[in-house]
Amino acid sequence: MQVTETLNDGLKRGYQITVTAGELDAKVDEKLAEAQPEVEMKGFRKGKVPMALLKKQFGQRLLGEAMQEAVDGAMNEHFEKTGDRPAMQPSVKMTNEDWKEGDDVEVELSYEALPEIPDFDASELKLEKLVVKAEDSAVDEALQSLADNAQSFEDKGEGAEAEDGDQVVIDFTGSIDGEEFEGGAAEDYPLVLGSGSFIPGFEEQLKGVTAGDEKDVNVSFPEEYGAEHLAGKDAVFAVKVKEVKKPKPAEVDDELAKRYGADDLDALKAQIRERLESEYAGAARSVMKRQLLDQLDEKVSFDLPPSLVDAEANQIAHQLWHEENPDVQGHDHEKIEPTDEHRKLAERRVRLGLLLAELGQKNDVKVTDAEMTQAVMNQARQYPGQERQFFEFVQQNPQMRQQLQAPIFEDKVVDYVFEQADVSEKEVSKEELQKEVEKLEEDDAAA
Structure with missing residues (x-):
């Protein structure tokens, strides 16, 4: 097997690899010898089929495998010898395209080698680590946020009108062209006005309602709405307001801490x-x-x-x-x-x-x-x-x-x-x- 350098320019490398016909033939013989003990053929006992017959029967089939293994072996040997590490998958091309059995195999190998990385002294690097202590004000702000998220709601009082931030407890039924649609109804639904949890226009129309009110809410589903059968459609929701509640902030105390899993x-x-x-x-x-x-x-x-x-x-x-x-x-x-x-x-x-x-x-x-x-x-x-x-x-x-x-x-x-x-x-x-x-x-x- 011969390896001849054809290109050495910067990190670019090129080599001509020649695998002789004799080496290929020896590789095929080696494979046949490995398989011989397990081969059974009519007229011969297991493991006793003559090599010449095996070669005639299976040699052509094994030649391709032998060729690939020989080229791979030559490449691996080359990389071990030179220490080169290809930056990307090497290009491997057979140059004698008119190859026939009995000819040498000629392969062109080209790649870009990874460069030698110079050593450097990391102790010479000077870095600055920024340190921030959590101030009491930041802790208090986070506590208040937890309290806001843990808020409950209490009745706002008889005749009180719903405002942004209030919770209305409602029954509703939605319809399109007079026909109710699946998923468009609920009972005792707690909706916080201004939360944006319903489709645009729904919550705004409930501002000012009081407990006991009944109201038709007219909305249009967005064109990009998740349910295809509703997207872009005009709908009417018959809404009954059962309760109007105002937010009741949670106290920042031990009880709040326990709600979040702290002692x-x-x-x-x-x-x-x-x-x-x-x-x-x-x-x-x-x-x-x-x-x-x-x-x-x-x-x-x-x-x-x-x-x-x-x-x-x-x-x-x-x-x-x-x-x-x-x-x-x-x-x-x-x-x-x-x-x-x-x-x-x-x-x-x-x-x-x-x-x-x-x-x-x-x-x-x-x-x-x-x-x-x-x-x-x-x-x-x-x-x-x-x-x-x-x-x-x-x-x-x-x-x-x-x-x-x-x-x-x-x-x-x-x-x-x-x-x-x-x-x-x-x-x-x-x-x-x-x-x-x-x-x-x-x-x-x-x-």
């Missing part, structure tokens, strides 16, 4: 403070991660495989085009050409992706089975009632597993670099942290 008010405050500071820490981590990526992008430079940059630039351009044209759902549109800005962003993403992957590999960063299971569970929650099918889909789809694994791996590598870097802490207010997060979002939108 008492102090325990609930502690939980809220912990949750708030966890949210602040997550936002601060995103800010520090951007600092890290910006510094890595400046400090570490190496050649990039053009095919990876092209693929990333095309993906960025395609994604942004769809964001700007949300009405186009499919991909049967004109070709979208990446701009210089798209390519610049693609180069950054490819460079940082290769760098983080190399750091993770060198430092044995792994995504554990438990972490993957948790990621799948989190994703499965988006499909209530179909969690099991989603689990099975992920198990059978390597690409989906990779999509779930990639961000976990990246975050673990980032955490590893955080541990090596020179990190200083700076205590800031919630508002200052929010400004930094908004800058990130602006940068992402501009990109």
